[in-house]
Amino acid sequence: MSFRKRNIGISSGDNREINQSTAGASTAQQAEALPGVRPSPDDGRPTTSTGSRSLDNLLAGHSGLPLGKILLIGENGTTDFAGALLRYYAAEGVVQEHRVHVVGIGEQWGRTLPGLIGSADSADEKTDRRRDEKMKIAWRYERLGEFGAGSRVPTEPADKSAAPADKQQVFCHAFDLTKRLTHPSLSTLNYIPLAPSRGSPFLPVMQNIRSAISASPPNTVHRIVIPALLNPGTYPPDASQPDYLIQFIHSLRALLSQNTHNITAVITLPLSLYPRSSGLVRWIELLCDGVIELCPFPHSSDAIATSGAATANEEPPQGTLKTHRLPVLHERGGGSDQNIGVDWAFTLSRRKFEIKPFSLPPAEGDNEAQQAVGNSAMPKKADLEF
Numbered sequence: 498m499s500f501r502k503r504n505i506g507i508s509s510g511d512n513r514e515i516n517q518s519t520a521g522a523s524t525a526q527q528a529e530a531l532p533g534v535r536p537s538p539d540d541g542r543p544t545t546s547t548g549s550r551s552l553d554n555l556l557a558g559h560s561g562l563p564l565g566k567i568l569l570i571g572e573n574g575t576t577d578f579a580g581a582l583l584r585y586y587a588a589e590g591v592v593q594e595h596r597v598h599v600v601g602i603g604e605q606w607g608r609t610l611p612g613l614i615g616s617a618d619s620a621d622e623k624t625d626r627r628r629d630e631k632m633k634i635a636w637r638y639e640r641l642g643e644f645g646a647g648s649r650v651p652t653e654p655a656d657k658s659a660a661p662a663d664k665q666q667v668f669c670h671a672f673d674l675t676k677r678l679t680h681p682s683l684s685t686l687n688y689i690p691l692a693p694s695r696g697s698p699f700l701p702v703m704q705n706i707r708s709a710i711s712a713s714p715p716n717t718v719h720r721i722v723i724p725a726l727l728n729p730g731t732y733p734p735d736a737s738q739p740d741y742l743i744q745f746i747h748s749l750r751a752l753l754s755q756n757t758h759n760i761t762a763v764i765t766l767p768l769s770l771y772p773r774s775s776g777l778v779r780w781i782e783l784l785c786d787g788v789i790e791l792c793p794f795p796h797s798s799d800a801i802a803t804s805g806a807a808t809a810n811e812e813p814p815q816g817t818l819k820t821h822r823l824p825v826l827h828e829r830g831g832g833s834d835q836n837i838g839v840d841w842a843f844t845l846s847r848r849k850f851e852i853k854p855f856s857l858p859p860a861e862g863d864n865e866a867q868q869a870v871g872n873s874a875m876p877k878k879a880d881l882e883f
Contacts, residue, residue: 531543547561547586548585567787568789569765571766579791592682603690721762750784817843
């Protein structure tokens with residue numbers, strides 16, 4: 498039997514709504530206060546860029562890597578596409594003046610970071626503008642010699658009002674792998690060597706990372722970079738023991754759980770030495786928030802890779818990308834797993850790592866499919882509007 502008076506609500510719920518709104522506002526303000534961090538467009542979590550816009554767009558709709566998350570990038574074969582992605586990630590942290598911690602590799606790795614070009618938005622706009630100008634010139638010169646056709650290329654009036662009055666904070670930058678990064682924050686890179694020890698070789702690494710984070714100001718964003726985990730050329734033989742490695746990943750995950758507002762980590766793993774079918778790698782994948790696999794094309798399939806471009810201006814794909822896990826689930830939900838299981842292709846150029854949907858080219862004997870691809874590559878004149 499209830500002793501509560503009827504027609505009287507337990508609580509109006511106004512305080513709960515106010516608390517939720519204030520919590521969301523405070524999270525957004527903290528994300529805007531940190532350099533190189535912005536709220537996720539999906540659920541508002543603080544997110545930072547990986548240095549590659551194409552990879553940012555793949556991470557569950559967050560347009561970046563959420564803070565407090567670990568991304569594992571595995572690669573088959575003897576190529577180093579994962580290492581290029583890791584350099585983009587570290588270079589973005591240096592430019593954003595984040596504290597970058599590099600595990601197991603010396604200063605020579607930091608000297609190979611790609612050079613800064615500018616904002617990723619401006620680089621994409623220049624590429625699109627250059628492509629549009631080429632199309633306009635080709636369209637104009639095609640009618641050259643006809644009656645009434647001029648030789649001047651029509652130019653659109655510049656819209657001065659479209660330019661922003663003040664410079665906004667850049668979230669993602671564009672880099673050139675043929676150049677070398679020169680930035681004052683390069684001297685603040687924390688190189689953590691693998692010192693020989695009687696027990697686990699990862700214990701001094703975790704102590705170094707914890708001491709560096711505790712000694713930094715609370716508003717400092719940290720990036721943990723672990724290139725080629727368990728590489729025999731860098732790590733001692735006993736590093737692959739499950740007692741040592743799983744404990745290290747557990748400690749790293751606990752560290753990021755305690756500092757979900759200012760730490761991210763990216764790990765690369767050579768799958769040719771440690772395949773995904775092994776229990777050790779499966780445990781590592783379960784402890785990471787995002788798992789991506791790179792499968793470069795072998796030399797025998799160069800013809801398939803060359804013909805995999807949609808148009809003549811696009812670069813052919815250099816391999817396939819598989820998404821096994823994305824940073825989707827957390828206590829509030831959010832994110833999207835629609836990219837998991839989709840066939841993706843990646844292309845690494847000097848300035849960007851591009852991910853796009855992968856489709857096999859038509860067979861050599863299928864003339865109808867080849868004609869369809871050729872017709873779809875070049876639009877008709879009636880479809881072009883300037």
